[in-house]
Amino acid sequence: MIKQRSFYGKKKKWIIVGVIVLIGVMTTVGVARSIEETIYEVETVSPELTLLVLAVMLPGTLYVKNEQIVYYSPEIGQQYELLVEEGDFVEKGTALIKYKSQHLEIEKEQYALSIQAIDLRLSEINRQKDDVIKQKAELNKKKEDLKKRDCAFLERERVFWSFIKFYQY
Secondary structure, three states, X not given: OOOOOOHHXXXXXXXXXXXXXXXXXXXXXXXXXXXXXXXXXXOOOOOOOOOOOOOOOOOOOOOOOOOOOOOOOOOOOOEEEEOOOOOOOOOOOOOOEEEEOHHHHHHHHHHHHHHHHHHHHXXXXXXXXXXXXXXXXXXXXHHHHHHHHHHHHHHHHHHHHHHHHHHHO
């Protein structure tokens, strides 16, 4: 008995062979292309030192990190003197501007006069303190003199009474 191959079996065989051939052709073409793409012709040069200048232009706004804005204030003074110039480097705590104010000058003079008055009052109090110390010293001296007189008086009185007792017997 001879088996006949069916039409569908032959067709299936040819489809499988065709797919295998197609995969082989595509693999060969892909490998050939990758080999072609990796071959580069490179020109070599010696390195040399050159100045590289880059200019970058970006849109935007720059802000100072620790900016301090000083506004004019008539209460501080009408006249002022700038102590730094534009472009000077300053450190923290450096005075930038000096105001001159008649109001502040008058206030300063008033405080100076108040200090003088307080100094005069203090010297007067110190003088009074010295007087009190002197008076205490004099008082202590007079107390000592009085004690001496009392002792002398008591001694005389004792002698007097002993004399009187002596003559009464």
